[in-house]
Amino acid sequence: MSSSLPVVRSALRTFAIYGVYIGASILFVIPFVWALSGSLKNPYQLELFPPEWIPDPVLWRNYAEIWTIVPLGRFMWNTFFIAVLSLVGQLFTASMVAYGFAKFRFPGRDVLFLLMLSTLMLPIHVSLIPRFVLFYKLKWVDTFLPLIVPNYFGGSAFAIFLLRQFFRNLPKEMDDAARIDGAGYWRIFFQILLPLSRSALIALTILGFLADWEDFLQPLIYLQSTEKLTVSIGLRFLAVTASSDISGDPTTHLLMAASIVSSLPPILLYVVAQRQLVQGLVLTGSKG
Amino acid sequence: MSHRTMHGAPTRESLTARISRPFRLGVLGWYEARWGLFFITPWILGFLLFQFGPMLASVYFSFTDYNVLRPARWVGLDNYQYMVTTDPRFWKAIQVTVYYVVLRVPPTIVGALICAIILNQSIRGRVVYRTLFFIPSITPGVAAILVWTWVLNPHYGLLNYTLDQVGIEGPSWLGDPDWAVPSLVMLGVWGSIGGTSAIIFLSALQDIPESLVDAARVDGATWLREQLHITIPLLTPAIFFVLVLTIIGTFQAFTAAFVSTNGGPAYATYFLVLHLYERAFQSFQMGYASALAWVLVAFLLVFTYLQIQGSNRWVHYGGD
Numbered sequence: 001m002s003s004s005l006p007v008v009r010s011a012l013r014t015f016a017i018y019g020v021y022i023g024a025s026i027l028f029v030i031p032f033v034w035a036l037s038g039s040l041k042n043p044y045q046l047e048l049f050p051p052e053w054i055p056d057p058v059l060w061r062n063y064a065e066i067w068t069i070v071p072l073g074r075f076m077w078n079t080f081f082i083a084v085l086s087l088v089g090q091l092f093t094a095s096m097v098a099y100g101f102a103k104f105r106f107p108g109r110d111v112l113f114l115l116m117l118s119t120l121m122l123p124i125h126v127s128l129i130p131r132f133v134l135f136y137k138l139k140w141v142d143t144f145l146p147l148i149v150p151n152y153f154g155g156s157a158f159a160i161f162l163l164r165q166f167f168r169n170l171p172k173e174m175d176d177a178a179r180i181d182g183a184g185y186w187r188i189f190f191q192i193l194l195p196l197s198r199s200a201l202i203a204l205t206i207l208g209f210l211a212d213w214e215d216f217l218q219p220l221i222y223l224q225s226t227e228k229l230t231v232s233i234g235l236r237f238l239a240v241t242a243s244s245d246i247s248g249d250p251t252t253h254l255l256m257a258a259s260i261v262s263s264l265p266p267i268l269l270y271v272v273a274q275r276q277l278v279q280g281l282v283l284t285g286s287k288g
Numbered sequence: 289m290s291h292r293t294m295h296g297a298p299t300r301e302s303l304t305a306r307i308s309r310p311f312r313l314g315v316l317g318w319y320e321a322r323w324g325l326f327f328i329t330p331w332i333l334g335f336l337l338f339q340f341g342p343m344l345a346s347v348y349f350s351f352t353d354y355n356v357l358r359p360a361r362w363v364g365l366d367n368y369q370y371m372v373t374t375d376p377r378f379w380k381a382i383q384v385t386v387y388y389v390v391l392r393v394p395p396t397i398v399g400a401l402i403c404a405i406i407l408n409q410s411i412r413g414r415v416v417y418r419t420l421f422f423i424p425s426i427t428p429g430v431a432a433i434l435v436w437t438w439v440l441n442p443h444y445g446l447l448n449y450t451l452d453q454v455g456i457e458g459p460s461w462l463g464d465p466d467w468a469v470p471s472l473v474m475l476g477v478w479g480s481i482g483g484t485s486a487i488i489f490l491s492a493l494q495d496i497p498e499s500l501v502d503a504a505r506v507d508g509a510t511w512l513r514e515q516l517h518i519t520i521p522l523l524t525p526a527i528f529f530v531l532v533l534t535i536i537g538t539f540q541a542f543t544a545a546f547v548s549t550n551g552g553p554a555y556a557t558y559f560l561v562l563h564l565y566e567r568a569f570q571s572f573q574m575g576y577a578s579a580l581a582w583v584l585v586a587f588l589l590v591f592t593y594l595q596i597q598g599s600n601r602w603v604h605y606g607g608d
Contacts, residue, residue: 014411017409017411018411021406021411024403024406024421025420025421027478028420028423028478029420029423031424031432031435031436031439032435034439035438038438049444050449051444051446093331096327097330100325100326101324101328103324104321104323104327105317105320105321106322106324106325109324119335122339123581123585124540125540125581125584125585126346126581126584126585127338127342127343128581129342129349129568130341130342130343130346130349131338131342133356133574152330153331153333153334153338154328154330154331154333185323213428214428214429216429216542217542217565221569231428231430232428232429235431235434236430236546239547252441255438256435256438258431258434259430259435260431262431263427263428263431267426267427270419270426271419274415274418274419
């Protein structure tokens, strides 16, 4: 009895862990399954009670229809375009600033760095309204510029923080050696630091893309014309304008199809790139 | 991970070093300092143009009547006075927001902690589970909201169907003033507990020295006791960090209510930021909306201060 108890206990423990794992996974995934099922029905099937998990018939054509009732492809392209242009500016200028904070000594450096970190805690709302006024006066409302241009000024405090950690962890001998060879700071930056930081830069690219795909408040404020909307705003536009079609039937099936399609790019990106993401963040964060 | 690096030794050391030994720059030092300042110039410009400058303007706007088209007119403290005495929606918005924070934060932290602890067990297929847990947090917010609106549909939704199976008649969730905030809490918790907070906890868990856990096991501690007496106390700095960030984030809730209920029913989900948005961008009361933004900041400061004060009592910083 006493010898079999640990075995029983460890079997029970494994059983409990698997139970929790699988239960939690179901809770996380089931809304998607429900949405997928709804996206393949018609309004009549949606209102069946009890609901059918596997629709009969399966209406794949809903996935063809969503591209025509709103310019969903256009929304996705716009978001992609904004994300790419923002990331170019963000990664380049954040690396520059991180290099300045990591490898140079100058008066006020630590105070400025703390100031930069403290902006992470500030809600965007204290600058939102004057920024809107500024961009309104510049006639940038209903263009992508307010969403892109600010990224060319150091990007995000988070990116700077992460890259600075990364640069500080690189051995100082490396750039000393380059200095002795007569390389200027720009060359050290471009030819040594940036290539070595690939994993951190890739991680930031993934995070930045996910954030831009998700962003809501700013595009909501700045974008007005339908053909300029981003995915998030476009989905909401679809939900508001198409809550029922001309005949008065609910269009939940189309909303579900559009939700699933617009969730695919970030989810696929994460699944494909999660190893790089974790690697980049671990390399940066673990050794403070 | 970052709680360490933010309060960690390097910054404090270099700060004290700077105070005790004032900067004396030689020729080489000036050369280096100039380049350093050059490299951080983009951030300095961005800070002045898009953060500090706008913040000053926002303070000024909050004392004016301003609708963008006509010049701002100074009104002193009128905006703040109107807010606390006359605005029919302000106190409702505060009440709704605080209620949401109180309801939302505990399950988010506890859930993320549980996710991290179970993801930290050595078990086959861990990467798959980690991906499954993480997916809700990278699902675009609006898509998640639309999906949940369908799950919570009072007549044909999954949740009420499931409740019906066990003989419970479900409420109309987002359509019911009493259940609208809990519905948004459910949606928010689903979309966040497997995400960044869980990852922060997970990396803190992986920093716990094996030897401590082994010692506890040799002493015959059960799994639960090990979690309660060793793991969780060692995680308190990470919990504190996540708690502060979660409260700050939750106070700024906007998208879910804006998309699913637009503040209703009967203003049950009328968050402070929704109020701010409507005043600023629907009725163009930029001055009044700026005042609301500063009230939001004041709330965040007070809450964060209280948490820092209270943290001595439960956060254990390691001896390092």
